[in-house]
Amino acid sequence: MARLTRARLQARTRAAILTAAATEFTERGYADTTVDRIADRAELTRGAVYSNFPGKRALYLAVLLDSVHRAAAGTPVPKTTPETxxxxxxxxxxxxxxxxxxxxxxxxxxxxxxxxxxxxxxxxxxxxxxxxxxxxxxxxxxxxxxxxxxxxxxxxxxxxxxxxxxxxxxxxxxxxxxxxxxxxxxxxxxxxATADLVEEWNPPYLGFVAPALACDDPWSPPGPLVDVVTGQPAGFGGDGVVVVLGSARLGSVVEAVRSARPHDALTIAVTVTDPDVGALVRLRLADMGACLARVFEPVRLPSVRVVLDDDRELSTAAGVGRASVSDQTEAAILIRDGAVVARAEGRGAAHAAATAQLRTGSR
Structure with a gap:
């Protein structure tokens, strides 16, 4: 009971801080708002604010994300998606x-x-x-x-x-x-949508990507993680590809999606070295997910899952050492029948792992 009470108190404190911060940011703008003003408006100490948020930028991002969640909360799921x-x-x-x-x-x-x-x-x-x-x-x-x-x-x-x-x-x-x-x-x-756009994708540099290394390692995925796009649990059962990307390598998601087999589950684990960058990832992808959910039926939503790997649980399970994780990280594994059968690291890793079955065969 005491633990539950503490959790409720912390939730109330956080909510009070977010409400005060939203008002201050609205009235004064980001540059002229201070943590002290937010604390005063929330009738809390400066320390109480910092115990919930590491700084003003993190607090501003939290206010934006809270607004995204509030806007999406009452939105009904569409019964149909526009047909064309x-x-x-x-x-x-x-x-x-x-x-x-x-x-x-x-x-x-x-x-x-x-x-x-x-x-x-x-x-x-x-x-x-x-x-x-x-x-x-x-x-x-x-x-x-x-x-x-x-x-x-x-x-x-x-x-x-x-x-x-x-x-x-x-x-x-x-x-x-x-x-x-x-x-x-x-x-x-x-x-x-009616324009004649060139949608071909065959970058010549992929021909120079080193093949993934064949292996036969146990796959022990971490506990439940959340897909930041949908807000739903991201499961890791079945065959698939897990791609670990640092914040500077997010563009490689294109290679991952285009290279993965149609029936492979594709999970992108985003690792960040700056918590504020992690908050930015959550904000932008939750916003995109909320917009898509208002137009497309659940069965029409994107199949790729994006996990913010704050604690390095997924990247560690994929064999990427905690000490080697950086903004430039790009690594990937191919999973077959509950085992890791191929690994790749460096530029083009997502493509190498996703297409590894062409070189190593299916398990």
Whole structure:
């Protein structure tokens, strides 16, 4: 009972901090808000804030993620998905555009409304992570769109263009409120589906990727982990590929998805060295997952699972040593009949492991 009471007290404290922080960030903006002001508004000590959040940036990201979860909580699961590609693309764009700041919003309020991490990660590492996350988001959207229409085929280029148009509209709304018509932007995203886009994918560098190493090692997956896209448990039963990616290597998710066999379960384990980067990953992918869930039936949602491997449980189980994990990590394993039958590390590891059955045979 005492333990339960402590847990409830901590939850209440955290909720009070998030509420106070959201108000401060809305009124003053990120730059002018201080942890002391948040503590005063929450009627807590500065130490109480830091015991729940490591710093102001982490707190801002937590406020944004809390907003994403709140917005998604009351959203009904769609009973049907638009049957063809153009209305599906348009419907996704319309949902995404709901976040645009209103003409009367202040700059600070607009950034919170749009769940924008603008200005939080301006260093090279942060920009690289954001670029990789957009690749992941593009893959997730493409997988959902590929279920629409007969012979839909690959839709990665389409997804990338849709997100380019949407983020451009978001950036314009932040600096020039009231410019542009969201309805027309959504219509334009739908019309992109009819464009003659080149969707071929055969990078020449894959021919130089070293083959995966054949092995026969036991596979002992960790306990229940959560798919940050859907918020649902990510199981590890059956055959599949597990890819461990550092925050600077997230773009390799494209190789993983394109190289994996259709019936292989694909899990991406994202490892980070900065907790704030982990919070950014959670925010962006939870946001994408919430948008997709409002348009596509569960059976039409992306099949790739993304796990934020905070405690290195999954990467350790995959044979990646804790000491060797970095932002540049890229490693992968192929699982067959409950055993690891191939391993790969370095650039192209996802492709090497996913296609290893062509060289080593199936177990």
């Amino acid at each position: 590609l153009e209305p599906a693309a348009k419907a996704f764009a319309a949902v995404w555009l709901e976040r645009l700041p209103l003409a009367g919003d202040s700059t600070a309020a607009g950034r919170l409304r749009s769940w924008s991490p603008a200005g939080l990660f301006d260093d090279d590492a942060g920009r690289t992570t954001l670029g990789g996350l957009l690749r992941v988001e593009s893959v997730l959207l493409a997988q959902a769109l590929e279920t629409r229409g007969p012979g839909a085929g690959h839709r990665l280029r389409l997804a990338e263009l849709i997100l380019t148009l949407l983020h451009g509209a978001g950036d314009l709304a932040a600096v020039a409120p009231g410019f542009g018509d969201p309805l027309e932007v959504a219509n334009a995203c739908g019309r992109l």
